[in-house]
Amino acid sequence: MAHKIIPIGPYHPLQEEPEFFKLHVDGETVVDIDIELGYNHRLIEKIAESKNFDQVAFLVERICGICSTSHPFAYVNAIDDLIGVQAPERALYIRTIIGELERIHSHFLWLGLAGHFLGYNTVWMWAWRYREPVLDIFERVAGNRQNYAMMKPGGVRRDMFEEDFSWIKKTLKDLIPKVDMFKGAVMDDPVIHARTEGVGVLTREDVHQYSVIGPTARASGVAKDIRKDDPYAAYDKVEWKVITYEGGDVYSKAVVRILELYESINIILQCLDKMPKGPIDSGIKDIPPGEGIGRHEAPRGEVIHYVMSDGGNSPSRHKIRAPSYMNIASNKKAVIGETISDAAIILAAVDPCYCCTERMAVVDYKTGKKLMDGQDLIRLSQEKTERLRGRHNMPPLH
Amino acid sequence: MTKLLFNFLIFPGFLFTVVFGLAANWIDRKVTARIQWRVGPPWYQPLIDLVKLSIKEITIPRTASKELFLLSPMIGLSAATLVSTLVWLPNIDRVSTGFSGDIIVIVYLLTLPAIAVILGASASGNPLASLGASREIKMVIAYELPFIISLVVPVIKSHGVLKLSDIINYQAAHGSFVASLSGMIAFIVMIFCMQAKLGLVPFDASEAETEIMGGVLIEYSGMLLAIFKLTKAMLMVALPLFLITLFWQGFNFLSIWKYVILLVIIILIRNTNPRVRIDQAVGFFWGKMTLLAILAVLLAIKGM
Numbered sequence: 001m002a003h004k005i006i007p008i009g010p011y012h013p014l015q016e017e018p019e020f021f022k023l024h025v026d027g028e029t030v031v032d033i034d035i036e037l038g039y040n041h042r043l044i045e046k047i048a049e050s051k052n053f054d055q056v057a058f059l060v061e062r063i064c065g066i067c068s069t070s071h072p073f074a075y076v077n078a079i080d081d082l083i084g085v086q087a088p089e090r091a092l093y094i095r096t097i098i099g100e101l102e103r104i105h106s107h108f109l110w111l112g113l114a115g116h117f118l119g120y121n122t123v124w125m126w127a128w129r130y131r132e133p134v135l136d137i138f139e140r141v142a143g144n145r146q147n148y149a150m151m152k153p154g155g156v157r158r159d160m161f162e163e164d165f166s167w168i169k170k171t172l173k174d175l176i177p178k179v180d181m182f183k184g185a186v187m188d189d190p191v192i193h194a195r196t197e198g199v200g201v202l203t204r205e206d207v208h209q210y211s212v213i214g215p216t217a218r219a220s221g222v223a224k225d226i227r228k229d230d231p232y233a234a235y236d237k238v239e240w241k242v243i244t245y246e247g248g249d250v251y252s253k254a255v256v257r258i259l260e261l262y263e264s265i266n267i268i269l270q271c272l273d274k275m276p277k278g279p280i281d282s283g284i285k286d287i288p289p290g291e292g293i294g295r296h297e298a299p300r301g302e303v304i305h306y307v308m309s310d311g312g313n314s315p316s317r318h319k320i321r322a323p324s325y326m327n328i329a330s331n332k333k334a335v336i337g338e339t340i341s342d343a344a345i346i347l348a349a350v351d352p353c354y355c356c357t358e359r360m361a362v363v364d365y366k367t368g369k370k371l372m373d374g375q376d377l378i379r380l381s382q383e384k385t386e387r388l389r390g391r392h393n394m395p396p397l398h
Numbered sequence: 399m400t401k402l403l404f405n406f407l408i409f410p411g412f413l414f415t416v417v418f419g420l421a422a423n424w425i426d427r428k429v430t431a432r433i434q435w436r437v438g439p440p441w442y443q444p445l446i447d448l449v450k451l452s453i454k455e456i457t458i459p460r461t462a463s464k465e466l467f468l469l470s471p472m473i474g475l476s477a478a479t480l481v482s483t484l485v486w487l488p489n490i491d492r493v494s495t496g497f498s499g500d501i502i503v504i505v506y507l508l509t510l511p512a513i514a515v516i517l518g519a520s521a522s523g524n525p526l527a528s529l530g531a532s533r534e535i536k537m538v539i540a541y542e543l544p545f546i547i548s549l550v551v552p553v554i555k556s557h558g559v560l561k562l563s564d565i566i567n568y569q570a571a572h573g574s575f576v577a578s579l580s581g582m583i584a585f586i587v588m589i590f591c592m593q594a595k596l597g598l599v600p601f602d603a604s605e606a607e608t609e610i611m612g613g614v615l616i617e618y619s620g621m622l623l624a625i626f627k628l629t630k631a632m633l634m635v636a637l638p639l640f641l642i643t644l645f646w647q648g649f650n651f652l653s654i655w656k657y658v659i660l661l662v663i664i665i666l667i668r669n670t671n672p673r674v675r676i677d678q679a680v681g682f683f684w685g686k687m688t689l690l691a692i693l694a695v696l697l698a699i700k701g702m
Contacts (some may be wrong), residue, residue: 004525028529118672119600120672120673122433125436129435195672339675339677341603342675344609
């Protein structure tokens, strides 16, 4: 029997991002899924090669609006690794605080969206309301609600003021009862249980096979967390624990994220107490030739930045791997066999972020053979630039 | 004849119910907004929404079966108009209106808007709409069973009367049915069925914006969509009114608080629940709700 195809995307009210899931359905049951990404390739890695090392931090900040400090965080880790320099202690604490604040606001955002996908718009609005105080903290600390521009190779760009600390602590402590409320709303609501429990299960084996990371993996009982596994910044200087939950279903993913909110608040409070006085920047002058790898546990999982320098002013190669790139493929395991109603929430449960994830290659549709890879595409774009320059009577670049 | 037309088109039929329905729609949106910490729309928002929709272009998809696609909103609207006339009249004039068996006619007419939605969705030729239509069919099959069973309770309690005005009069003489145990249970079952008939969360699987992008209504635009919205607004009046008539001594303009209570219940249910899956909805209505309805009928036979 020919299966009907229910499209989710490329433009769909489910997730207002360019993604395309073709659900092959038999009645209401999903029998197969095609995952198609690549509608919005922005050439970030290529652009990075034309910016200097300081500017790249701003560039990668704009990869994603939600985890807008995760990419700079991983990037500065990579540069620090490349040079072999350790940022000053105070800078490490500030980096940690910014990273954890971002996790709080991102998890709240996901919680709201998950509610929306389930048709529970009240949860959506409430979660986003309680996300506001976190953004207020960002505004006070960094001057911006998003795109904080705090990360800088060898340190942080601006200091935090001691006089803000008590207000930040109070705001965060006020948040704890709100998190309690959401925990109650998710864990005690029979209808939410009915909609999310046993839905879209990823087993431990699936997690290992698909290399799933972040809260999606931790919800299957796999304690993967780069903050613990390979500590950086101030994560080894504070007490906290990796949240895991057995089950692997949508419910577990929600619970893991809610419990992580407590841990993040806990980490920030400790950092504020322990933060030493001192410089915030180690004053890097030159970047020597070499390679560096930086990792950061973003709200969605581990981000990896690889930076290669030839001793010049800008990276000669910059490679980014975002967490959703690993997580989205696991939908193939989680969605098949479920109903269309559940597919919506399962697809959303990995907290996908497509703008970080876009990759591009030209493939022959029939044979599946790769016709052009990254190098070819770069060559094409260079040729086009040359053509355009020629039309405007500008001298060729190469 | 003129009186009939007047009743049907102006008071208490079409025009009056529309005004009432849009007001209810505004209350729904405003209260929902306040629950969700938003400001909410001004009172005339539902009206200007309708006006805006009706001056928009109507797109008929190439795959659609044209006549049915255009006809089905009208079927829904005329059924809603008829049903609101039939429910309003006994409440206004308890002596000379209605006919024996008008309850049965109303039950039939109340399913018609859902049937119209199913017809329109199937006619549009969109796979998402057909998915929505199949969900709507399952939904109708699910909620009609407990709805009709609990409808038997007031009939039994008024000793086999099938006329709305007589049921009101009986209650006026012997007290509201809702005050008795069986009446209360049947009333609660009816409230859940009403939520499903109105297609509101948690029973909005057939529209489910985040799953199937509006499902049954996906291909409708302009005036046709406005008519569907209007039908829904009218049902938002007719259904609670029907319940009040059956269980709560009927309705006059002094007892508008009864309607407001029902409206608030609808809004609260809709704002404190996620959407249930269609199989869960069918299980809910055929399981718990049907059992409760049967229990109510047994209790009513016992005279409780």
